[in-house]
Amino acid sequence: MALDIAIRGGTVYDGSDRPPVAIDVGIAGGRIVAMGEVAAKAEHEIDAAGLAVAPGFIDIHSHSDYTLLVDPRAVSAIAQGVTTEVIGNCGFGCAPIGDPKLAASAIYGFDDSIKLTWRGIGAYLDRLAAARPAVNVMTLVPNGQLRLAAVGLADRPAAPGEVARMRDLLREGLSEGAVGYSIGLEYPAEVGCAEDELVALARESGRAGGFYATHTRNRAAGAAAAVEEAIRTARAAEVRLQVSHLMPRSGDAESRRCLDAVEAARARGQDIAFDMHTRLYGTTMLSTLLPPWSLVDGVAGLRAHLAASASRARIRSFTSIIASVGDWEKVVLLDVPGMPDVSRLSLAEIGRRRGRDPHDCALDILAEAGDGLHRPMVILNVMSEATQKLAFGHPLCVPGSDATTLAPDGPLAGSVFHGAYTWAAWFWRAAVREWRLLKPEEAVNRLTGRPAAILGLTDRGAIAVGAHADVAVFDPREFGERGTTFEPNQLARGMRHVIVNGALTLGDGAPTGTRAGAIIKRHGPALAF
Numbered sequence: 319m320a321l322d323i324a325i326r327g328g329t330v331y332d333g334s335d336r337p338p339v340a341i342d343v344g345i346a347g348g349r350i351v352a353m354g355e356v357a358a359k360a361e362h363e364i365d366a367a368g369l370a371v372a373p374g375f376i377d378i379h380s381h382s383d384y385t386l387l388v389d390p391r392a393v394s395a396i397a398q399g400v401t402t403e404v405i406g407n408c409g410f411g412c413a414p415i416g417d418p419k420l421a422a423s424a425i426y427g428f429d430d431s432i433k434l435t436w437r438g439i440g441a442y443l444d445r446l447a448a449a450r451p452a453v454n455v456m457t458l459v460p461n462g463q464l465r466l467a468a469v470g471l472a473d474r475p476a477a478p479g480e481v482a483r484m485r486d487l488l489r490e491g492l493s494e495g496a497v498g499y500s501i502g503l504e505y506p507a508e509v510g511c512a513e514d515e516l517v518a519l520a521r522e523s524g525r526a527g528g529f530y531a532t533h534t535r536n537r538a539a540g541a542a543a544a545v546e547e548a549i550r551t552a553r554a555a556e557v558r559l560q561v562s563h564l565m566p567r568s569g570d571a572e573s574r575r576c577l578d579a580v581e582a583a584r585a586r587g588q589d590i591a592f593d594m595h596t597r598l599y600g601t602t603m604l605s606t607l608l609p610p611w612s613l614v615d616g617v618a619g620l621r622a623h624l625a626a627s628a629s630r631a632r633i634r635s636f637t638s639i640i641a642s643v644g645d646w647e648k649v650v651l652l653d654v655p656g657m658p659d660v661s662r663l664s665l666a667e668i669g670r671r672r673g674r675d676p677h678d679c680a681l682d683i684l685a686e687a688g689d690g691l692h693r694p695m696v697i698l699n700v701m702s703e704a705t706q707k708l709a710f711g712h713p714l715c716v717p718g719s720d721a722t723t724l725a726p727d728g729p730l731a732g733s734v735f736h737g738a739y740t741w742a743a744w745f746w747r748a749a750v751r752e753w754r755l756l757k758p759e760e761a762v763n764r765l766t767g768r769p770a771a772i773l774g775l776t777d778r779g780a781i782a783v784g785a786h787a788d789v790a791v792f793d794p795r796e797f798g799e800r801g802t803t804f805e806p807n808q809l810a811r812g813m814r815h816v817i818v819n820g821a822l823t824l825g826d827g828a829p830t831g832t833r834a835g836a837i838i839k840r841h842g843p844a845l846a847f
C-alpha cells in the first residue's frame with residue numbers, strides 16, 4: 319500500500335491512558351491505515367526517534383469563532399499540536415445572529431473586518447468552511463446570542479414567547495450540526511437568565527444528543543452555589559453537563575467546594591465533567607463592568623450615563639465579574655491600544671496615579687475607548703498553583719485554552735488572548751514535567767481521548783487504524799510554552815510535526831501553509847463519559 323506519510327520509530331501514545339508503544343504509524347487518504355512495523359514507503363517520511371507521537375490535541379474550550387475567519391491558519395494552536403477546537407463556549411459565538419450590532423458584544427475578538435452577513439449556525443459554519451481553517455472545528459450554540467436575538471440586553475428573565483424563540487433558534491442550530499449548548503451567566507447579555515429558562519433550553523440540547531457547557535452564574539465568593547445551580551439545571555433538563563473552567567476566583571477553599579459539588583453529583587450518577595484553563599489568572603473584558611442597560615444607546619449613551627452622577631452610581635453598583643474580585647490591586651489592564659499610560663497597570667495603581675477611585679478610573683477608560691469599548695482586557699490575579707493542581711490532577715478535568723487562535727504575523731499579530739499560545743504547552747510542561755501530576759499517557763488522554771469522548775467523536779482523539787489522521791509529533795522533554803503574561807504572543811516550543819486530516823500542517827517545527835481542517839457536525843448521540 320502506498321502511504322502519504324509514515325511516522326517511524328516514535329513513542330506512540332494512542333489517546334487512551336495506556337502506556338506508549340514504540341511502533342510506526344502509516345497515513346493514507348486522511349486516515350491512519352497502518353500501525354506496527356510499517357514496511358511500505360511513504361511520500362513523506364518522518365523520523366520520530368526520541369519523539370512522542372500522539373493524537374492531535376482537542377481544545378474543548380475555545381473562543382476562536384471569529385478569529386478563525388480573520389486568520390484561519392490558527393498558528394498559535396497548530397504550534398501546540400492542536401488539531402480540533404470546540405467554539406461557541408461561555409455563551410459567546412458568531413451565530414445565531416439577530417441584530418448584528420448587538421451580536422458583536424458576544425463575539426470574542428470581533429473587529430468588524432469580517433461583517434456578520436450570516437444569521438444561523440448552518441450559514442456561519444458554511445462561511446467558516448469557506449475560510450478553510452487549519453484546525454477542525456466543532457461548535458456549541460451560544461446562549462448569549464440566543465438572548466440577544468430574543469430578549470436583547472434586558473436584564474430580566476425571558477418571557478414565555480422569548481423562551482420559545484430561543485428554543486427555536488437552539489433547535490435550528492443543533493439540527494445544523496452544533497454539538498451542544500453553552501451559557502455564560504456572568505456576562506451582561508445573560509445575567510437575567512432564570513433557572514427554569516435554562517432548563518427549558520438545556521433540555522433541547524440533551525434531546526438532540528448534545529451536552530450543556532456552563533460558565534456558571536457566579537465564579538467569585540459563593541461560586542459553589544452556582545455550580546450547584548448548574549448541576550440542578552442539568553439534572554432537571556436530563557442533559558450531560560460540562561462545567562466550564564470549574565475553579566472560581568475566590569480561593570482554594572471555594573475551589574474545593576466546587577469540586578466537592580461535582581464529585582457528589584457524579585456519585586449520584588449524573589453525567590458530569592469539567593474543564594479548566596491554564597492561567598493563574600482570569601481574563602475578561604473591562605466592559606463587563608457595565609450593566610446591559612448602560613449600553614442600550616451605544617457609546618454616546620454610555621458617556622451620558624457616566625456623566626450623570628445618579629446613573630454613574632447605578633453603574634458602579636452593578637455586580638460584575640471584575641468588581642466581584644473585591645481588590646483593584648488584583649485587576650491588571652493588558653496593553654490597551656492607544657492608551658500606553660494605563661497598560662500593564664493595576665486599576666489600583668491607575669487610581670493612585672490619577673488621584674481617583676479605581677472603579678471610576680475603569681469606567682473613564684471605557685468611555686475613552688469609545689467604539690473600541692470591548693477591546694480593553696484585564697487579568698484578574700485570583701488563582702493559586704494549589705488550585706490548578708487540584709483541578710488538573712482530577713480525573714474529570716480536561717484542559718482547554720479558553721482563548722482564541724492567534725498568529726504572530728498577519729491580521730491578528732497585534733491581538734492578545736492569554737492561553738492562545740500557551741495552554742497545551744503549559745499543561746504538558748507543568749502537569750507532566752514540573753509537577754509530575756500526570757504520567758505522559760494520562761496527559762495525552764486528557765488532551766485527546768477524553769475530550770473526544772465528551773464530544774462523541776469516535777474517529778478522532780485516537781491513534782488507531784481507521785481514525786482520522788490528526789497527529790502531533792513532539793519532543794516530550796522540550797514541549798512547553800514561551801509566552802508570558804505581558805509578552806504572550808510567542809509560539810510554543812517542542813512541537814515538531816502536526817498532521818490534520820492526513821495533511822502535514824507543521825513540518826520540522828514550521829508551518830507548511832496547508833489548511834486541511836474540517837467542520838465537524840454532530841452525528842449521532844455522544845458517548846457517555
Ligand SMILES: [Zn+2]
Nearest residue numbers: 408502533562
Ligand atoms: Zn467562560
